Amino acid sequence: MSVTLKDVAQAARVSVSTASRALTGTGLTSERTQQRLMHIARELGYRPNPIARGLKTGQSRLVALLVHNLTNASFQVMAEVVQARLKALGYQMLLCIGGDDPQQESDTLTTLVDHRIDGLIVVPTGKNGAQLETLSKDVPIVCLVRRDDATDLETVLADDPQGAYLGTRHLIELGHKRIGLIVGRQDTTSGRERLSGYVRALREAGIARDDTLVHAGHYVPETGATCCRKLLDHPRPPSAIFVANHEATLGVLRVTAERNIAIPDDLSLLCYEDMPWFEWHRPAISIVDNGARDLANLAVDRLLHRMDVKGNGSDGVREYRVGARLIQRDSCRQIDTPGPAKSAKSKSPSPKSSAAKSAKV
Amino acid sequence: MSVTLKDVAQAARVSVSTASRALTGTGLTSERTQQRLMHIARELGYRPNPIARGLKTGQSRLVALLVHNLTNASFQVMAEVVQARLKALGYQMLLCIGGDDPQQESDTLTTLVDHRIDGLIVVPTGKNGAQLETLSKDVPIVCLVRRDDATDLETVLADDPQGAYLGTRHLIELGHKRIGLIVGRQDTTSGRERLSGYVRALREAGIARDDTLVHAGHYVPETGATCCRKLLDHPRPPSAIFVANHEATLGVLRVTAERNIAIPDDLSLLCYEDMPWFEWHRPAISIVDNGARDLANLAVDRLLHRMDVKGNGSDGVREYRVGARLIQRDSCRQIDTPGPAKSAKSKSPSPKSSAAKSAKV
DNA sequence: AGCGTTTCTGCAATCGTTTGCAATTTATCG
DNA sequence: CGATAAATTGCAAACGATTGCAGAAACGCT
Numbered sequence: 001m002s003v004t005l006k007d008v009a010q011a012a013r014v015s016v017s018t019a020s021r022a023l024t025g026t027g028l029t030s031e032r033t034q035q036r037l038m039h040i041a042r043e044l045g046y047r048p049n050p051i052a053r054g055l056k057t058g059q060s061r062l063v064a065l066l067v068h069n070l071t072n073a074s075f076q077v078m079a080e081v082v083q084a085r086l087k088a089l090g091y092q093m094l095l096c097i098g099g100d101d102p103q104q105e106s107d108t109l110t111t112l113v114d115h116r117i118d119g120l121i122v123v124p125t126g127k128n129g130a131q132l133e134t135l136s137k138d139v140p141i142v143c144l145v146r147r148d149d150a151t152d153l154e155t156v157l158a159d160d161p162q163g164a165y166l167g168t169r170h171l172i173e174l175g176h177k178r179i180g181l182i183v184g185r186q187d188t189t190s191g192r193e194r195l196s197g198y199v200r201a202l203r204e205a206g207i208a209r210d211d212t213l214v215h216a217g218h219y220v221p222e223t224g225a226t227c228c229r230k231l232l233d234h235p236r237p238p239s240a241i242f243v244a245n246h247e248a249t250l251g252v253l254r255v256t257a258e259r260n261i262a263i264p265d266d267l268s269l270l271c272y273e274d275m276p277w278f279e280w281h282r283p284a285i286s287i288v289d290n291g292a293r294d295l296a297n298l299a300v301d302r303l304l305h306r307m308d309v310k311g312n313g314s315d316g317v318r319e320y321r322v323g324a325r326l327i328q329r330d331s332c333r334q335i336d337t338p339g340p341a342k343s344a345k346s347k348s349p350s351p352k353s354s355a356a357k358s359a360k361v
Numbered sequence: 362m363s364v365t366l367k368d369v370a371q372a373a374r375v376s377v378s379t380a381s382r383a384l385t386g387t388g389l390t391s392e393r394t395q396q397r398l399m400h401i402a403r404e405l406g407y408r409p410n411p412i413a414r415g416l417k418t419g420q421s422r423l424v425a426l427l428v429h430n431l432t433n434a435s436f437q438v439m440a441e442v443v444q445a446r447l448k449a450l451g452y453q454m455l456l457c458i459g460g461d462d463p464q465q466e467s468d469t470l471t472t473l474v475d476h477r478i479d480g481l482i483v484v485p486t487g488k489n490g491a492q493l494e495t496l497s498k499d500v501p502i503v504c505l506v507r508r509d510d511a512t513d514l515e516t517v518l519a520d521d522p523q524g525a526y527l528g529t530r531h532l533i534e535l536g537h538k539r540i541g542l543i544v545g546r547q548d549t550t551s552g553r554e555r556l557s558g559y560v561r562a563l564r565e566a567g568i569a570r571d572d573t574l575v576h577a578g579h580y581v582p583e584t585g586a587t588c589c590r591k592l593l594d595h596p597r598p599p600s601a602i603f604v605a606n607h608e609a610t611l612g613v614l615r616v617t618a619e620r621n622i623a624i625p626d627d628l629s630l631l632c633y634e635d636m637p638w639f640e641w642h643r644p645a646i647s648i649v650d651n652g653a654r655d656l657a658n659l660a661v662d663r664l665l666h667r668m669d670v671k672g673n674g675s676d677g678v679r680e681y682r683v684g685a686r687l688i689q690r691d692s693c694r695q696i697d698t699p700g701p702a703k704s705a706k707s708k709s710p711s712p713k714s715s716a717a718k719s720a721k722v
Numbered sequence: 723a724g725c726g727t728t729t730c731t732g733c734a735a736t737c738g739t740t741t742g743c744a745a746t747t748t749a750t751c752g
Numbered sequence: 753c754g755a756t757a758a759a760t761t762g763c764a765a766a767c768g769a770t771t772g773c774a775g776a777a778a779c780g781c782t
Contacts (some may be wrong), residue, residue, distance in 0.1 A: 002499075004738060015762045020740060030748095030760060047475050051421065052738030054412045055767045062476075070440055071637060076431040083458050092472060095456035097444050111453060114408050126463075138363075221641055250641035257643030276432060280582050280611035282618030356366065376732045381770060391730060413768030416737045685755060 001045045014039050023048070025112070054116060060067035062096040063303070064112045066105065073246065073275045074292040075123075075317040078144070079180055081296035082121060091118065102127035113139060119303045124148040133271050144299045147189055147319070154306070156299045156320045158290040160190050163324030164197025164244060167288040171240045172205045175335035176268060180231040180238035180320035181214045182224060182248050191216060194244045194272065200301070213238055217248075224251025232259065239335055240268035246275050274327070283330035294322045363572040364407045374402050384409070408472070415477060424664070425473045427454040429465065433655040434607065434636045436484075439505070442657035443482060450665070452479065463488035474499060480664045485509040494560060495664040500666035505660045508550060515667070517660045517681045519651040521551050524685030525558025525605060528631050531687055532601045533566045536696035537629060541592040541599035542575045543585060543609050555605045556635065574599055576618025577610075593620065600696055601629035607636050610646070625694035635688070644691035655683045 014033065022029045022037035023046075029037075040046075054060045065082050067075040083093045084093035094117065098105040102125045109128065112120060113135055120141045124132060127148020132141060136153055143155040170178050181198050184191030195214065202209050215230060217223035224243060229253060231238055243249045249271045256263060261281055263269050271278070271287045278285040298320055370380035375394065381717065383390045383398035384407075390398075426438040426443050444454045455478065459466040463486045474480060474496055481502045485493060490511020495504060497514055504516040530538050545552030556575065563570050576591060578584035585604060589612060592599055599695045604610045610632045612694050617624060624630050624644055632648045634638070639646040659681055 004739075016739080017763080018761055019737095019742075021761090024510055024740080026741095028760075033760085049413045049416075049738055050476055051412055052767090053740075055769085056414050056736080056740045057769080060412065068679075070431060070437040076437070079431055079456070080458055083456075087469075092457075093477065094453060095440075095444075096453075097441055108448075110408070115411055115453065250638050254641045254643055275638075277611050277636075280615045328573060357581070367768075377769080378733080378771075379731055381768095382731090385770080387771095389730075394730085408769055413737095414770075416739090416768080417770045419737080 001229075002049075003046045005046070005048070007044050008037065008041050008044055011044060012037050026223035034355050058116060059118050060116045061091050061096050062115060062117045063119040063121070065094055066096045066098050066108060066112075066118045066120065068098055068100040068125075070097060070124055073191065074145075074273055074295075075291065077292045078296040080298075081164070081293055082300055085297065085300045098125065104219055109135060119307050121299050121303055124151075126150075140303055142299050142303045142306065145190075148159045152318055154301060154302055154318055154320075156189075156295055156322065158295060159256035159321040159324050161197040161200070162321075163272065163288045163290060164194040164242075165201045165271070166197075166324060166326050167242055168198045168201035169205070170286075170328075171242060171268060171270060171332060172207065174199060174240075174268065176238075176240040177207055178210070178213060178236065178238040178240075180234075180241040181244065182231075182241065183214065183216050183244040184219055186216050190242075198242065198244075219245045219247045221247055221254075224248030226251070228252040228255040229358055232256075232261070238267075239297040240270065240332065242270045242272075244272045246271060246273040246278075249275075253281075256350055263354060264331050266334040268335070270332055279329065285331045286329040287327050289325050289327050290326055291322045298322055362411075364405045365410070366407070369402050369405055369407050372405060373398050379689045384433040388557065419477060420479050421477045422452050423455050423476060423478045424452045424480040425457060425472075425478045425482070426468060427457045427459050427481065429459055429461040429484055429486075433459065435506075435634055435651065435656075438653045439657040439660075442599055443661055446658065446661045459484075459486065461486055463678060467492055467646070469561040470496060480668050482660050482664055487511075501664055503660050503667065506507075506656060514678055515663055515681075517656055517663060517683065519563075520682040520685050521554035521655060522558040522561070523682075524633065524649045525603075526562045526631055526686050527558075527685060528603055528633070529559045529562035530566070531555045531647075531689075532603060532629060532631060532693065533562060533568065535601075535629065535693055537599075537601040538568055538569070538575060539597065539599040539601075541595075542605065542611065543588045543592075543602065544575065544577050544605040545580055547577050552605075559603065559605075580606045580608045582608055582611035582615075584607030586616050587612070587615040589616040593617075593622070599628075601631065601693065603631045603633075605633045607632060607634040610636075616640075625692050629693040629696070631693055640690065646692045647690040648688050650686050650687055650688050654717075659683055 005019050006016055009016045012019065014037070018029060018033065019037055022034040023041055025034070050061055063077060063086050067079065070076060070079070075276060079095055086093050088244045094112065096108045096112070098108055105125050106128050109131055117139060120139055121144050122132070122141060124146050126148050132148060132153060133151045135141060136151070141153055143153050145156070145158060147155045147157060168179060181195070183194050183198070185194070186192055195216070199209060212234060213231065215227035217227060224247070227248070228241065231241060232255070241252060243252050250271065256267060261267050269285065271285055273290050274287050276288060290295050302320065366380050367377055372378045375398070379390060379394065382400055383395040384402055386395070405549070411422055423680060424447050426439065426440060431437060431440070440456055441546065447454050450541060452487045455473065455476070457469045459469055459472070464506060466486050467489050470492055481500055482505050483493070483502060484505050485507050487507060487509050490509045492516060494512045496502060497512070502514055504514050506519060508518060529540060544556050544557070544559070547553055547556070556577070560570060573595060574592065576588035578588060585608070588609070589602065592602060602613060604613050613630065623626050623647070630646065632646055634651050635648050639648060663681065
């Protein structure tokens with residue numbers, strides 16, 4: 001159907017091997033024939049067949065990204081970043097959706113290696129450590145966002161302790177002393193780490209920790225709603241709530257709206273992870289940005305590095321942390337001074353203005 | 362490295378060809394040897410190499426989905442649906458992001474055919490008709506959501522005229538006579554079609570069309586904000602706004618919040634396309650659902666059909682329309698009867714309750 | 723037993739590349 | 753100019769599967 005290397009070789013009256021060498025630029029052909037062949041190849045519209053090449057070289061120029069879903073905004077930007085980076089290097093991204101389900105993850109992993117992918121970036125469920133470990137013998141693997149403790153794979157993580165610390169400290173600096181926390185399940189790393197950052201900030205500020213202000217649960221809107229109600233019904237309710245996940249934020253917003261609680265006047269709200277509409281919400285929602293973009297970029301960097309260094313040479317470093325940063329918008333206010341919220345000054349929440357206000361760790 | 366067909370054959374003391382035939386189940390081997398080989402293959406952990414197979418058969422078991430981005434909620438669910446369906450059939454999905462940019466689309470398309478994908482579902486930019494047409498000689502292609510007028514490729518479209526009609530009629534039935542419309546650019550099919558549905562509903566109801574209530578623009582939040590302001594500043598402002606795109610919705614929500622306009626009491630709001638948080642917003646936002654899930658499923662169906670029928674046999678049908686449906690939530694109210702909004706009864710907007718209320722076309 | 727069928731198996735070619743090795747050409751230098 | 757080294761080139765064997773063709777085995781039948 002399409003034009004093959006043989007066609008090119010014939011047209012140029014050389015052997016297939018010469019053609020191959022000329023076009024792949026091994027430097028083993030004379031300048032002249034190389035030029036000539038490249039010209040003819042272009043003329044004929046020759047495009048090498050990656051499958052045939054893959055069979056011989058064992059490479060596919062395919063890199064897979066395995067994430068839990070696409071509804072999570074972080075995963076979206078990660079997917080976009082990874083795709084863009086890889087494409088620029090002549091790789092195609094194979095995007096797989098594992099649904100955070102170990103069985104699916106396992107299945108997908110085997111198909112992927114079957115397809116002889118050249119690299120893999122995976123957000124592990126944590127239940128297939130052994131398999132990942134085995135696969136990493138064949139294929140460079142980088143873990144993203146989550147660590148699989150059963151492996152010692154290179155892992156790119158968000159700095160959750162730092163992010164939660166930053167956020168909590170911000171609220172404390174605004175004068176808040178009773179800060180509610182809605183956080184993920186404590187059997188997940190991120191859940192634990194975000195809690196620890198919160199605790200550290202309180203301790204540093206000399207504020208006694210009150211566990212009745214801390215609620216943990218799944219990252220779903222319902223959790224946010226339930227926990228929010230509990231916090232609001234507390235005998236001494238918090239003046240600020242830190243929602244350590246954007247899904248839960250939905251529930252919190254709904255409950256506060258239902259009860260006519262004005263943000264930030266009656267209650268300050270700070271969230272973790274950005275969503276495109278946070279900026280357009282009224283009030284615009286302040287967040288701790290986990291740096292999805294940076295995470296994805298770093299993961300790609302590390303993967304490319306591993307793919308270069310054949311034999312999967314390691315650098316010793318096994319874990320990378322990407323700094324979180326605070327993006328102040330309009331949902332948190334100074335609590336000492338009654339009056340207009342301190343940080344609610346921006347009229348139009350253009351990306352520019354919020355970027356200017358954001359503080360790098 | 363991994364175990365090959367040859368290894369299996371050797372272990373079973375048969376030739377590679379017999380092994381191949383037994384394992385692919387061509388029915389050309391005796392029952393006994395087939396069983397024996399399958400057993401040995403399993404024992405050895407043999408997994409066929411898709412690359413080698415692909416070289417011979419010209420197939421890759423790879424199907425590509427080319428969309429504009431992943432921030433659009435419709436594309437997210439489409440990607441998830443397509444991935445799930447294909448995986449069940451032993452295909453891998455290659456997700457590509459074209460950014461609605463003709464150049465990128467063109468590049469991506471060539472790499473994809475290079476990789477000998479078995480099928481392609483594409484949301485076309487509309488600028489690469491010729492190329493698509495050519496490729497469709499080699500690979501089954503189905504267009505999704507957008508039509509490329511330069512081709513006569515099979516296309517799965519949302520029924521935008523019907524959706525806009527449905528939405529507008531709903532508002533009219535609630536007693537609205539002045540209905541603002543914020544719609545997409547009129548050089549896009551969807552922009553034109555949604556406008557036409559709106560117009561038809563008005564005409565059927567005998568309501569005079571007032572073009573000062575209609576604003577067209579790009580599908581971005583800023584457009585929504587600007588158009589919304591114009592509508593509100595109108596000498597005879599509308600009692601309802603139909604926002605024909607979810608991105609623009611963000612802008613509208615912000616402006617109404619800024620001006621303290623209560624929804625639905627002061628203004629009814631109806632949007633096009635769902636977003637996960639619409640249901641959690643206060644008030645929950647009523648929408649016209651374009652049926653992203655159905656669209657994706659149908660596109661997969663059509664693609665599979667084309668992939669089965671070798672030689673790309675066509676059925677004559679070139680265009681499929683997937684019905685839109687109205688999902689009533691809490692953002693539109695009856696306008697004649699002052700008092701509580703008619704359609705704002707559901708306390709907790711669980712998926713169940715809204716599904717129960719939704720009307721299929 | 724002999725013969726024709728049918729069923730099963732193996733040989734070998736093939737898909738489009740890459741690559742080790744040997745053969746050929748070209749350049750270099752005394 | 754001839755010998756030797758260096759630069760090019762071609763031959764042929766891979767990579768791991770599938771498949772047409774022909775030979776072998778098994779079967780039924782007279």
